[in-house]
Amino acid sequence: MILPHLKASTREQHERAEAHLNLMDPALDRRRYGDVLRTMRSLYGTLEPRVGARLGEAGRAALDWPARLKVPLLDRDLRALDVAPAADLDAGTVDVFLRDEADAWGAAYVLEGATLGGQLVRRHLEARLGLRDEGTAFYSSYGPLTGPRWRAFGEALEARVAQGPDPATFAARATDAARRTFGLFVDRPAAAPEGRRPDPGRPVTRSLT
Secondary structure, X not given: OHHHHHHXXXXXXXHHHHHHHOOOOOOOOHHHHHHHHHXXXXXXXXXXXXXXXXXXXXXXXXXXXXXXXXXXXXXXXXXXXXXXXXXXXXXXXHHOOOXXXXXXXXXXXXXXXXXXXXXXXXXXXXXXXXXXXXXXHXXXXXXXHHHHHHHHHHHHHHHHHHHOOOHHHHHHHHHHHHHHHHHHHHHOOOOXXXXXXXXXXXXXXXXXX
């Protein structure tokens, strides 16, 4: 089965990404959280359309891909926190490894897996920052449907691997793409903390950090 293989093979990259974002930090504040959301919006803005394109029509249908897009949720959170989005990640950083369907499934594994941990993050955001519906749409993700949609993703991925003529090669490509996708969360610095939406009635000022 490919899901246990992906989990074991990307454990190191997964742990590094979580440590880098450090959202469970007891000292997390709204400014730092806003910076993380800007970084997520930058990454997802580049990843989602490319993953969707490379999944192909059958893959998108199997996953109900439009219902899984997170960019609208990130945009909602950024508006709620009055934070401007950062520019999307340079496409070349993704295109260098995201080239075919197997790569897309590997990247999608990372994006979908993040919804599971997001439930824990959401509770921390509520306790630490007092955020509920406004500002936590991304980490709330599918809400009570998170578990069922993760299981549906796993079933669709297993079915796709079984349909291919060379499951071992498919799994190897998906694993490499998953590792590289996790790497984007570490190798890309957190968005600079200058994302507060400017008030059109006052001059823009920026803090140097």
